[in-house]
Amino acid sequence: MIxxxxxxxxxxxxxxxxxxxxxxxxxRRMAPLLKRVRKLxxxxxxxxxxxRNLQALFEDGEVRASLLxxxxxxxxxxxxxxxxxxxxxxxxxxxxxxxxxxxxAWCADFDDAFWQGYRALVPxxxxxxxxxxxxxxxxxxxxxxxxxxxxxxxSAEALLKSEEEIIRERLQETALQLSAKAQELSEAEAELxxxxxxxxxxxxxxxxxxxRTSMEAHAAPVSRKRRRFAWDSDGSEExxxxxxxxxxxxxxxxxxxxxWESRERLHLDLQVRPSADYFxxxxxxxxxxxxxxxxxxxxxxxSRRRKRLASLCVTEGVDSSxxxxxKARGI
Numbered sequence: 107m108i109x110x111x112x113x114x115x116x117x118x119x120x121x122x123x124x125x126x127x128x129x130x131x132x133x134r135r136m137a138p139l140l141k142r143v144r145k146l147x148x149x150x151x152x153x154x155x156x157x158r159n160l161q162a163l164f165e166d167g168e169v170r171a172s173l174l175x176x177x178x179x180x181x182x183x184x185x186x187x188x189x190x191x192x193x194x195x196x197x198x199x200x201x202x203x204x205x206x207x208x209x210x211a212w213c214a215d216f217d218d219a220f221w222q223g224y225r226a227l228v229p230x231x232x233x234x235x236x237x238x239x240x241x242x243x244x245x246x247x248x249x250x251x252x253x254x255x256x257x258x259x260x261s262a263e264a265l266l267k268s269e270e271e272i273i274r275e276r277l278q279e280t281a282l283q284l285s286a287k288a289q290e291l292s293e294a295e296a297e298l299x300x301x302x303x304x305x306x307x308x309x310x311x312x313x314x315x316x317x318r319t320s321m322e323a324h325a326a327p328v329s330r331k332r333r334r335f336a337w338d339s340d341g342s343e344e345x346x347x348x349x350x351x352x353x354x355x356x357x358x359x360x361x362x363x364x365x366w367e368s369r370e371r372l373h374l375d376l377q378v379r380p381s382a383d384y385f386x387x388x389x390x391x392x393x394x395x396x397x398x399x400x401x402x403x404x405x406x407x408x409s410r411r412r413k414r415l416a417s418l419c420v421t422e423g424v425d426s427s428x429x430x431x432x433k434a435r436g437i
Contacts, residue, residue, distance in 0.1 A: 107171075107201055114177055114198040114245075115252050121200045127169040128160035130202070131240075139247045143259065146247075149266050153240075156273045163240070163273075166232040171201040179210040205234060209241035236272050239265040 108121045120138070124130035132154065140147050157163050175182070176198030184193050208216075243265035250258035 108199060112176065112198045112200055114248055117248050117251060119176075119198060119200060123201075127171075127203050128164055131206070131244075132160055135244055136247075139244070139251055142251050143247060143262075145259075146263055146266065149263065149270070153266055153270055153273070156270065156277070160240075162276075163233055163237050169203050172204040174200055174202050174204070174207050176200055176207075177210060178207055179214045183214070203237075204228070205231070205237055206241045206244075208238065209245045212242060212245075236269075236276065239269045239272070243269070 107123045111118050111121055113119065117139070120134045122134065124134065136150065140150055154160065175194055177196065178194065182194055182196045184195070186193055243262045246258045246262035246265060249255070250262060
């Protein structure tokens with residue numbers, strides 16, 4: 107940092123260090139000049155009020171302190187022979203924002219080639235065009251204080267007004283953006299309320315006893331076709347399906363065709379699985395009396411026939427093993 111003051115022409119600049127650049131520029135640069143040009147003080151106060159003491163002009167990034175020449179114009183720049191770099195002199199040096207160096211660009215004749223080369227190294231910051239009139243107004247005010255020419259005062263006033271206009275446009279743009287964000291937020295809140303209401307309605311439906319009973323009935327139905335009867339230890343039947351009364355007439359006829367004697371045989375043989383040679387036994391043409399149980403249709407009929415045939419084999423003393431089958435065939 108530079109601990110001593112430096113001169114901008116005949117104006118002494120206070121270089122007391124301040125970590126906040128907007129405050130430094132307002133108090134150490136603009137304020138001393140405006141005390142001598144009070145006509146512009148109301149306009150300056152409006153600028154401060156609309157920019158939150160210039161803070162709103164520096165929202166695009168952190169300001170890094172750079173060593174500035176401070177008075178960079180044609181009169182302080184000279185070329186050198188033999189293609190050597192140009193020389194700069196008569197500085198009003200201090201540490202500050204690098205963009206403040208272009209406050210004197212209006213009389214430095216920086217052409218397009220200069221700006222293209224400079225921007226290739228230092229890209230333009232988003233709010234540069236909003237801050238540039240402020241830095242230029244500082245040097246115009248200083249010229250008015252030094253030379254008392256009204257053109258500098260008018261130029262400084264126009265720059266501050268343009269700064270105010272730029273700020274107003276930025277505020278309007280920000281207000282539109284905030285309005286759009288508020289609309290999006292309102293739509294999101296409405297959608298959230300709608301989803302919450304749907305969730306509550308669904309909870310009410312699930313908590314309803316009739317609805318819960320209906321869902322349980324659909325989730326775990328009892329298949330009458332798969333398991334029609336259970337047999338008690340005494341041989342009686344018990345229906346597992348409460349809706350068996352509405353079964354088809356053909357199934358009811360098939361079930362009623364089983365006389366109690368045949369059912370008793372089936373009941374006694376429930377724990378006797380047919381041997382592995384059941385199909386070979388069928389081929390042995392073991393004759394079944396016509397008075398036996400007729401063919402049972404429907405699901406589980408094959409299992410009943412197997413049990414009935416095995417029961418008959420046991421009752422009639424027929425050996426159901428493969429050896430007995432071969433003996434019956436005379437093999």
